[in-house]
Structures are given as C-alpha cells and as structure tokens.
Amino acid sequence: xxxxxxxxxxxxxxxxxxxxxxxxxxxxxxxxxxxxxxxxxxxxxxxxxxxxxxxxxxxxxxxxxxxxxxxxxxxxxxxxxxxxxxxxxxxxxxxxxxxxxxxxxxxxxxxxxxxxxxxxxxxxxxxxxxxxxxxxxxxxxxxxxxxxxxxxxxxxxxxxxxxxxxxxxxxxxxxxxxxxxxxxxxxxxxxxxxxxxxxxxxxxxxxxxxxxxxxxxxxxxxxxxxxxxxxxxxxxxxxxxxxxxxxxxxxxxxxxxxxxxxxxxxxxxxxxxx
Numbered sequence: 001x002x003x004x005x006x007x008x009x010x011x012x013x014x015x016x017x018x019x020x021x022x023x024x025x026x027x028x029x030x031x032x033x034x035x036x037x038x039x040x041x042x043x044x045x046x047x048x049x050x051x052x053x054x055x056x057x058x059x060x061x062x063x064x065x066x067x068x069x070x071x072x073x074x075x076x077x078x079x080x081x082x083x084x085x086x087x088x089x090x091x092x093x094x095x096x097x098x099x100x101x102x103x104x105x106x107x108x109x110x111x112x113x114x115x116x117x118x119x120x121x122x123x124x125x126x127x128x129x130x131x132x133x134x135x136x137x138x139x140x141x142x143x144x145x146x147x148x149x150x151x152x153x154x155x156x157x158x159x160x161x162x163x164x165x166x167x168x169x170x171x172x173x174x175x176x177x178x179x180x181x182x183x184x185x186x187x188x189x190x191x192x193x194x195x196x197x198x199x200x201x202x203x204x205x206x207x208x209x210x211x212x213x214x215x216x217x218x219x220x221x222x223x224x225x226x227x228x229x230x231x232x233x234x235x236x237x238x239x240x241x242x243x244x245x246x247x248x249x250x251x252x253x254x255x256x257x258x259x260x261x262x263x264x265x266x267x268x269x270x271x272x273x274x
Contacts, residue, residue, distance in 0.1 A: 002087075002137050002180060002219035005030035010078065010085050012065060012122060013092030015043035017191030018141060021208030022089055023047050025216055027056035035078050035085065037061045037092070037122075065092055065118025075125045084133050088126045090119045090163075091141045095156045097255075108155045115159035120166070127174065136179040139215065140167045144187040144232045148239055148246065151254040164225075171224060182219070186211040186228040187235075203253070204231060 009031055013019035015038035023034055024047070034056050038044050041062035048058040059082065061074045079085065093115045096107035123138060130136030145153055146160030164183055171181040188205045211228050218226035227233055239246040 001222045002182075004087060004216070004219065006032045007086040008033040008035065008082060008084065009087035009089060010035040010037065010075075010122075010126065011089040011091060012037040012118070013090075013141075014038050014047055015040040017091075018186060018189060018208045018211050019089070019091035020047050021212040022091060022215060023051055024054070025209070025212035026087075027051040027054035029216055031056050033057040033059065033082055035059050035061060035082070037063055037065070037074070039064050065122060066113050068121045071118075071122050072125055075122065075129075079129055084135075085126055085129070086135065087137045087139065088123065088130075089139045089141070090123060092118060093141065093159075095153070097152050097156075099152055100154045103155065111155045111159055115156075116162055116166075119163065123170075127170070127179065130179050131174070131177045134178045136174075137219070138167075138170065138174070138179065138181045139184055139219075140182070141184045141186070142167070144185055144227070144235065146183075146185055147236050148250060150250045167225075180222075180224075182224055182226065184211070184215050184218070184226045184228070185232065186214075187232045204229075 004026055009026055011019055011023050011026075011034065014023050014034075014036035019038070020043075023036060026034065027050075034048075034051055036044050036047060036058060039062060041060065044060045044062060048060055051058050059078070061078070063070050063074055065071060094111055096104075096111060098104070098107070119140065123140075127136070127138065130138075140163050142163040143156075143160040145157040146164040149157035149161065164185075167181055167183040174181055186206065188203045189211055190205045190207055206229050214226060214228045227236065235246070
C-alpha cells in the first residue's frame with residue numbers, strides 16, 4: 001500500500017494528458033509537494049495553478065529528458081531545496097504511428113530517447129537517493145501495448161514492452177531497499193498525443209482522469225502492475241489463452257492496410273519504380 005498524503009512526488013510529462021491528470025489527482029488526494037517536469041513551461045504553469053488551488057505546493061522544472069546534465073542538476077536541486085522525493089512518476093512519452101516500412105529514423109529515435117533513455121536517466125538519479133533514504137515508490141507509465149504489440153505501432157510497442165521489463169527488473173532489485181516499483185498500463189486514452197493517431201477499431205478510449213484514478217486505487221491496493229479498464233483486462237486475458245487468435249484480432253483492428261495513407265504512398269512509390 002502506498003499513501004501519497006503529505007509526500008513529495010516528481011512527475012515527468014506533467015504538462016498534458018495522463019501526466020497532468022496524475023498531478024491533479026495527487027493534489028486532490030493530499031500530496032504535499034509536486035515537482036513537475038516537462039518541456040512546455042506555459043502548460044506546466046497552468047497545471048501548477050490548478051494543483052495549488054487544491055492545496056499542493058508546486059515547483060516547475062521546464063526540462064527536456066534528452067538532456068541528462070540538466071536533469072542531474074534539477075534532481076540534485078530539488079532534493080536539496082525541498083527534501084526527499086518519495087514518489088517518481090515516469091510519464092513522459094511520445095508516439096509516432098507508421099507502418100514499419102514507411103517509418104522514419106528520426107521518429108524512431110525520438111520514441112526511444114524519450115520513452116526509454118529519458119526514463120532511465122531520471123530513474124537512476126532518483127533511485128540512488130531513494131536507496132540512501134530506504135524509502136520510495138517509482139511508477140513507470142507503460143501501455144496496454146506493452147503487453148500486446150500492434151501493427152503501425154512497432155517502435156512504440158517496443159519501448160512500452162521494454163518499460164514493463166525494466167519495471168519488473170527494478171522491482172526485484174530495489175525491494176530490499178523498501179522501494180516499490182509499479183507499472184501503469186493504460187489503454188487508448190484521449191490525449192493530445194493519441195488524437196493525432198488513427199484509432200484501432202472497437203477500442204473505447206478512456207480519459208486521463210480515469211487513468212489517474214486507477215493509479216491511485218492501484219497504489220492503495222499495493223498492485224505492482226496496474227491495468228486500466230475492462231478492455232485491457234479482457235485483451236490480456238485473451239492473449240494468455242489464445243495468443244494466435246488475439247494477434248489476428250489486433251491485425252484486423254489496426255488501421256491498415258487501405259486506411260493507412262502512409263502504406264498507400266509506399267505502395268504507390270513501389271509501383272511507380274517498377
């Protein structure tokens with residue numbers, strides 16, 4: 001069981017979507033201080049205003065997780081000025097949808113750098129200090145696609161699978177130091193990021209607020225891996241008992257081939273080169 005009342009939490013990706021919702025939900029649940037990290041200072045300020053109205057103290061860190069030196073300085077400053085960080089929420093992430101053969105290296109690199117390397121950098125810095133104080137909770141936001149990979153989301157799925165594995169490994173390593181490591185796996189969530197994607201058939205999107213509420217409920221129960229929504233539980237259960245059938249369903253539900261303009265352009269380019 002994790003009690004967030006009176007604690008200090010650092011949240012990455014806090015300016016929008018799930019990260020923002022978690023910050024607000026933590027404030028509603030009695031968090032003492034929020035350390036909010038994002039590249040967008042203006043949006044962070046808006047989140048801070050809302051969280052402070054709920055009674056939380058808020059400090060902003062407009063940073064890019066791709067800059068490890070800046071992250072190192074920020075974490076050291078936060079610990080010095082505001083005391084120990086009890087909860088780390090790794091929520092920063094990007095997603096680029098594309099059929100694999102039409103994917104762009106720059107977008108692949110962006111997903112890996114933010115979703116994995118940025119998370120690794122800040123987790124290492126915070127976890128070392130949590131070990132010294134023998135207390136802490138680390139929450140890594142993965143995705144249902146960290147359990148079920150799907151066409152058009154190859155790199156994103158790869159990073160989210162990696163987060164699940166990373167979380168599981170850390171859970172075993174850090175448990176002797178009284179540090180809990182939790183994975184949060186939301187399904188399709190209505191955010192600025194997902195609104196730019198072609199949605200899969202039959203998926204009923206959830207809200208960032210529902211994801212944040214599920215996280216708090218899971219922390220109270222002491223759940224190590226928090227799935228959000230009945231569709232997620234059903235999909236994971238079906239994959240366990242009939243993985244080949246589930247794979248076919250995912251392929252049919254995916255926005256391809258004819259509905260994907262990138263795939264259409266790829267086919268046209270291939271045909272014109274003959």
